[in-house]
Amino acid sequence: MHYITDQHNLFNSSWRQATGDTTFSLNAIFHPSPRVIFERGAERSGNILGMDHQKGNCILVQIFMAFSGAELEFEARRRLTAYHAAVKQEAVKMGAYVPFEYANYADKTQDPIATYGEENMAFLRRVKDRYGPGDVLRKRMPGGFKIPEEKANVAR
CATH class of the missing domain: 3.30.300 (GMP Synthetase; Chain A, domain 3)
Incomplete structure (x- = not known):
């Protein structure tokens, strides 16, 4: 301190x-x-x-x-x-x-939800999918931090 x-x-x-x-x-x-x-x-x-x-x-x-x-x-x-x-x-x-x-x-320069960990992010996505179909909270609610979309696993 x-x-x-x-x-x-x-x-x-x-x-x-x-x-x-x-x-x-x-x-x-x-x-x-x-x-x-x-x-x-x-x-x-x-x-x-x-x-x-x-x-x-x-x-x-x-x-x-x-x-x-x-x-x-x-x-x-x-x-x-x-x-x-x-x-x-x-x-x-x-x-x-x-x-x-x-x-x-x-602050808007930070990404707090990313600090919650992958397991918690997966849980939040499941809740979002169940209770917020069509991404209504993500797309129709302005401002705030949003639960990010799951990263696609791309084979290389």
């Missing part, structure tokens, strides 16, 4: 210098996710998010920003994506990275 704090402070100062914006608000929320949550889910019926395999406690981090002026959006997204990548790289280096993205915290 110290690394995230350092990146947070670096982002704040570099944003002000680069944009002159002093009205922005950069936030990081640390959401503890203790192993016991995943254990209880597995006991009851499993964890569709793919966290059953998690061996220890986790911390989910949500980083978001508020600012004035649509002209700053491209730069904000570029910098936030770099911030996220730096934190992920450090977590991997420390052996603390958990390949999971929470859909409610995810």
Whole structure:
């Protein structure tokens, strides 16, 4: 968490210098996710998010920003994506990275459903086929993250 704090402070100062914006608000929320949550889910019926395999406690981090002026959006997204990548790289280096993205915290540059694991993806596809015939939720509901189509096995 110290690394995230350092990146947070670096982002704040570099944003002000680069944009002159002093009205922005950069936030990081640390959401503890203790192993016991995943254990209880597995006991009851499993964890569709793919966290059953998690061996220890986790911390989910949500980083978001508020600012004035649509002209700053491209730069904000570029910098936030770099911030996220730096934190992920450090977590991997420390052996603390958990390949999971929470859909409610995810940005459009992320693919949270892909982190649920193939077994859970197959289950979600079966549910989608049973309760959403004709891909109605995928094609007629705008926005959000969609269950991807099954990859075709192509013989080469």
